Amino acid sequence: MGHSGDGFNIELVRCDKVPKNNKERLKVLKTMHAHSQFCMSGDYTLEGTEHAVKELAREEADEHFVIVLSDANLERYGISADRFARALTSNPQVNAFAIFIGSLGDQADRLQRTLPAGRSFVAMDTKQIPQILQQIFTSTMLSNA
Numbered sequence: 001m002g003h004s005g006d007g008f009n010i011e012l013v014r015c016d017k018v019p020k021n022n023k024e025r026l027k028v029l030k031t032m033h034a035h036s037q038f039c040m041s042g043d044y045t046l047e048g049t050e051h052a053v054k055e056l057a058r059e060e061a062d063e064h065f066v067i068v069l070s071d072a073n074l075e076r077y078g079i080s081a082d083r084f085a086r087a088l089t090s091n092p093q094v095n096a097f098a099i100f101i102g103s104l105g106d107q108a109d110r111l112q113r114t115l116p117a118g119r120s121f122v123a124m125d126t127k128q129i130p131q132i133l134q135q136i137f138t139s140t141m142l143s144n145a
Contacts, residue, residue, distance in 0.1 A: 001052060002032060005040035008047035043077035045070050049087040049096065057091045063140070064094040067133070072100035072108035072122075081114040088119050095140045099123055099132055 002010040012028055019025040045068065052066045066088075074084060088096040098120040100108035108122040118139065121132045 001048070002035065004035060005043065006035075008044035009051050010035065043074065043079065045074060045077075046079050046083060046087055049084070049098075050090065053087065053091050053094045053096055057093050063144070065136070065140070066094055066096040067136070068096070068098040070098055070100055072103045072111050074111065075107060081111055084111075085115050085119070089116060095136075097121070097136050099129060101126060101129070 002012050004010060012032060013019065019028055049066065049068050052068075056064045056066055068088075074081070084098070088098065090096075096119070098111075098115065100111060100120065100122045102124065103109070103122065108124075112120045112122055121135075123129050123132055
């Protein structure tokens with residue numbers, strides 16, 4: 001699922017139609033890229049996070065993960081760090097994290113300092129995202145062991 005200025009639950013991949021190969025994965029990435037170029041201005045980060053946590057908690061699974069990718073520009077849309085923190089931690093069954101990609105000034109760093117420890121990461125270079133995801137999954141698995 002994705003979120004943008006157009007809405008909070010934009011379907012990118014159906015649960016029953018997971019991409020099976022690199023060609024199908026590339027198609028999803030191209031859809032995401034095209035959407036980000038032509039969507040309306042606005043922010044549904046909070047609503048998207050709340051929806052993802054709520055919906056994922058209903059699914060039967062060994063582990064539940066929500067990874068929010070954001071530009072950290074929440075303040076511009078009146079979203080406080082406290083409200084975002086509540087959304088990330090709203091269900092203890094769901095491991096929810098934010099990765100802030102890019103930042104206007106020090107917004108991402110300020111958000112990271114105010115969110116619960118270990119729930120947010122700053123990636124000023126997208127090459128850092130795989131390492132951050134590995135850190136998220138590894139630390140969660142170790143803390144749940």
